Amino acid sequence: MLSRVANSIYWMARYLERADCVARFIDVNTHLMLDLSLDQYSAQWYPLIATSGDDEDFNKRYTQADERAVIKFMTFDEKNPNSILSSIFRARENARTVREVIPVEMWEKINELYHLTQGHSRKRSVADLQDYYKEVRQMGHLFTGLMHNTMSRDMGWQFAHLGQMLERADKTARLLDVKYFLLLPRADDVDSAYDAVQWGAVLKSVNALEMYRQQFHTINYKDVTQFLLFSKAFPRSVLFCLEDASAALDMLTYDRTVENKATAEMAILCKTIHSSDASHIISAGLHEFIDIFQANLNLVDEAIYDTYFKT
Amino acid sequence: MTLETYKTDGFYDELFADDGVAHPSARPLVEQIDTLSRPELKRRQKLAEDILYQSGNTFNVYGDKKGTEKILPFDIIPRMVSAADWAKLERGIAQRITALNLFIQDIYNDQKILKDKVIPSELIFSSACYLKPCEGLSPPKGVWTHISGTDFVRDGDGEFYVLEDNLRCPSGISYVLENRAVLKRILPAAFHTMKVRPVSDYGDHLYRTLKHIAPAGREDPNIIVLTPGIYNSAYFEHAYLAQQMGVPLAQGSDLVVEDDIVYMRTTEGLQRVDVIYRRIDDEFIDPEVFRKESLLGIPGIMRAYKTGNVALANAPGTGIADDKAIYAYVPRIIKYYLGEEAISNNVPTYICEDDSDRAYVLENLDKLVIKAVNLSGGYGMLIGPKSTKAEQREFAQLIQAKPREYIAQPTLSLSRAPTLIGGGIEGRHVDFRPYSLYGEEIFTLPGGLTRVAIKKGSLVVNSSQGGGSKDTWVLEDEYNAAEGN
Numbered sequence: 001m002l003s004r005v006a007n008s009i010y011w012m013a014r015y016l017e018r019a020d021c022v023a024r025f026i027d028v029n030t031h032l033m034l035d036l037s038l039d040q041y042s043a044q045w046y047p048l049i050a051t052s053g054d055d056e057d058f059n060k061r062y063t064q065a066d067e068r069a070v071i072k073f074m075t076f077d078e079k080n081p082n083s084i085l086s087s088i089f090r091a092r093e094n095a096r097t098v099r100e101v102i103p104v105e106m107w108e109k110i111n112e113l114y115h116l117t118q119g120h121s122r123k124r125s126v127a128d129l130q131d132y133y134k135e136v137r138q139m140g141h142l143f144t145g146l147m148h149n150t151m152s153r154d155m156g157w158q159f160a161h162l163g164q165m166l167e168r169a170d171k172t173a174r175l176l177d178v179k180y181f182l183l184l185p186r187a188d189d190v191d192s193a194y195d196a197v198q199w200g201a202v203l204k205s206v207n208a209l210e211m212y213r214q215q216f217h218t219i220n221y222k223d224v225t226q227f228l229l230f231s232k233a234f235p236r237s238v239l240f241c242l243e244d245a246s247a248a249l250d251m252l253t254y255d256r257t258v259e260n261k262a263t264a265e266m267a268i269l270c271k272t273i274h275s276s277d278a279s280h281i282i283s284a285g286l287h288e289f290i291d292i293f294q295a296n297l298n299l300v301d302e303a304i305y306d307t308y309f310k311t
Numbered sequence: 312m313t314l315e316t317y318k319t320d321g322f323y324d325e326l327f328a329d330d331g332v333a334h335p336s337a338r339p340l341v342e343q344i345d346t347l348s349r350p351e352l353k354r355r356q357k358l359a360e361d362i363l364y365q366s367g368n369t370f371n372v373y374g375d376k377k378g379t380e381k382i383l384p385f386d387i388i389p390r391m392v393s394a395a396d397w398a399k400l401e402r403g404i405a406q407r408i409t410a411l412n413l414f415i416q417d418i419y420n421d422q423k424i425l426k427d428k429v430i431p432s433e434l435i436f437s438s439a440c441y442l443k444p445c446e447g448l449s450p451p452k453g454v455w456t457h458i459s460g461t462d463f464v465r466d467g468d469g470e471f472y473v474l475e476d477n478l479r480c481p482s483g484i485s486y487v488l489e490n491r492a493v494l495k496r497i498l499p500a501a502f503h504t505m506k507v508r509p510v511s512d513y514g515d516h517l518y519r520t521l522k523h524i525a526p527a528g529r530e531d532p533n534i535i536v537l538t539p540g541i542y543n544s545a546y547f548e549h550a551y552l553a554q555q556m557g558v559p560l561a562q563g564s565d566l567v568v569e570d571d572i573v574y575m576r577t578t579e580g581l582q583r584v585d586v587i588y589r590r591i592d593d594e595f596i597d598p599e600v601f602r603k604e605s606l607l608g609i610p611g612i613m614r615a616y617k618t619g620n621v622a623l624a625n626a627p628g629t630g631i632a633d634d635k636a637i638y639a640y641v642p643r644i645i646k647y648y649l650g651e652e653a654i655s656n657n658v659p660t661y662i663c664e665d666d667s668d669r670a671y672v673l674e675n676l677d678k679l680v681i682k683a684v685n686l687s688g689g690y691g692m693l694i695g696p697k698s699t700k701a702e703q704r705e706f707a708q709l710i711q712a713k714p715r716e717y718i719a720q721p722t723l724s725l726s727r728a729p730t731l732i733g734g735g736i737e738g739r740h741v742d743f744r745p746y747s748l749y750g751e752e753i754f755t756l757p758g759g760l761t762r763v764a765i766k767k768g769s770l771v772v773n774s775s776q777g778g779g780s781k782d783t784w785v786l787e788d789e790y791n792a793a794e795g796n
Contacts, residue, residue, distance in 0.1 A: 001578050002576065002578075004562070004564070004565055006578045093541070100553035100554040100558075101554075104366075108366065111366075112365055155578060252578070309578075311564075
């Protein structure tokens with residue numbers, strides 16, 4: 001497969017996953033507003049920015065982190081490279097360059113999502129955009145379904161899957177971090193009913209609530225962390241995504257005798273996760289752990305670029 | 312909606328023999344359209360546009376900051392070509408392409424046709440399309456033009472005339488395939504009532520044509536399509552063709568030449584490339600040989616080509632047979648190489664380089680169509696009867712300054728075809744471009760691109776000038792009018 005094409009497939013899948021995940025981030029607040037009867041003034045919006053990694057850009061261009069500003073920044077802001085709009089635009093640009101290797105329905109779905117986004121009214125309240133966010137998440141499911149049901153499991157699929165899984169691992173970790181920034185009314189509210197509702201919103205935004213309850217039954221800090229980071233069974237947990245990404249990399253490693261930078265970095269990252277658990281991470285600081293995890297994830301991404309895409 | 316009131320206005324019409332009277336072969340289609348109400352036709356037209364829009368064969372509206380994209384206009388009423396007309400077109404095209412390939416081979420090698428003074432040498436050597444680096448070249452299997460798209464128009468007498476041979480990188484085939492796919496969804500009932508020849512196997516034919524020219528000994532050749540990139544206006548088509556054949560779509564930067572062998576950069580290292588269907592013009596393909604500033608090309612690819620390590624479709628240099636002044640000589644070229652009379656008609660052409668022709672042209676600017684020999688897409692053109700005195704004076708100066716650059720032809724009375732305009736159906740002028748492949752033999756896809764001038768009375772069908780397209784139905788056999796009785 002042409003290196004340029006492999007790179008584009010990888011990023012096409014990553015950007016689509018990113019758009020999907022950003023819609024899910026916003027979903028956390030939608031749930032909170034409904035569950036806790038918060039209005040747009042009492043809801044906390046800055047945590048979404050703080051965890052996105054784009055806080056510097058946001059603070060430079062916006063004066064206030066209210067609903068209007070945060071929604072705009074994360075959804076339709078063309079200058080924010082990680083807004084839903086930018087992600088979909090880039091997913092489509094990448095898809096355009098690989099049309100010949102993806103099923104036509106896949107291209108048409110991405111194209112449809114792009115036109116829906118381009119032509120969408122830029123309403124600013126989260127309530128007005130519910131249908132749109134739902135559409136973005138549905139499109140994510142459709143895209144993944146098409147990928148799994150219509151693409152041969154050759155290199156193209158492996159690169160798409162790799163991109164999707166790494167992006168998802170990154171975003172699930174960040175989502176946990178959102179909770180870190182969400183303030184509780186009182187410091188000793190940890191594991192109170194209020195805390196449980198906030199964690200519930202996090203779980204719902206990744207469709208994890210039912211699966212979580214089957215395993216842990218009640219919502220608490222430690223178990224949610226355990227579930228979203230270490231579940232071997234839940235397909236959006238960080239560990240699950242990394243193992244899938246790892247398997248995809250293995251499939252792409254045609255010559256196993258040569259040391260491959262991408263597989264090596266990936267092994268280091270997996271080892272870090274495997275050798276840890278929720279209690280350990282909580283005592284050392286969840287936020288600090290996620291910071292280190294993300295730095296390692298970037299190293300994997302760079303190694304993949306060097307190994308497969310650089311020409 | 313009734314077509315009983317349809318007017319041909321004295322033009323030859325592709326579906327109607329006379330006002331309200333369909334050609335016998337077109338009757339089932341016309342009857343089908345008659346059963347549809349006006350709003351229903353409009354609804355289907357809209358649906359067709361939506362499908363094309365979603366497929367992404369769109370272009371950006373220039374200067375639009377919001378990134379608005381548009382499709383080329385499409386008309387849902389198909390154009391038809393009868394089996395008898397098609398049979399003649401097919402023979403005419405095969406004859407032309409055979410002769411033109413012999414001609415190109417001769418021009419870059421022995422130049423017998425020049426020595427025999429059938430074509431004036433200065434016409435060849437003064438052509439911008441004559442490529443000196445191609446002298447002495449003999450492409451694999453003797454074929455220069457693997458892919459071509461001959462432009463035809465039908466005159467008032469009902470006869471088809473060749474307008475251009477398009478032997479370089481003719482585009483538009485993706486519209487032929489897409490338009491058909493759309494029409495199958497929009498007017499399915501019409502397909503049941505008549506035998507329309509399929510076009511969907513074009514990709515198979517193209518793949519076989521390209522495989523045919525792979526270097527000897529390359530059993531399982533790597534075939535690719537080469538595109539200038541996503542900003543090229545025909546990018547959709549390049550991706551589409553790669554997809555139809557299941558081969559990689561590469562850009563210049565994906566390829567590299569080492570020891571006269573072309574490789575592509577893959578995730579598994581360099582991989583040899585054997586056949587390239589290139590959609591990059593000759594002058595940009597190799598900065599070592601042609602334009603040095605070209606960033607689209609691959610340095611060294613001509614060396615690899617001359618060594619026989621890679622095949623290019625089309626071969627570089629074919630433009631010489633595409634020069635509009637050379638066009639005038641095609642009947643003589645056919646006679647010279649094949650000893651046959653031309654089957655397809657040429658439009659009588661005045662070569663401004665010729666003194667007596669030029670004198671005639673300058674006298675009759677208001678009656679003739681003037682064309683620049685090396686431009687296409689409707690650029691550099693004067694349509695005499697529709698021009699102003701000032702435009703005529705401008706062209707008179709252009710012709711006198713650079714006579715080699717211009718030819719003139721009588722204004723043809725282009726045929727028309729019923730077209731959905733607003734809520735009604737009106738006649739609009741059309742042309743026709745069938746696509747041919749020259750591999751083991753010459754194959755012409757039974758279909759083609761019908762371009763339609765949407766503007767009332769307009770004769771310019773080019774998309775760059777607001778033209779649209781129609782699906783083209785080549786019929787399997789003649790509809791027998793008596794059969795139903």
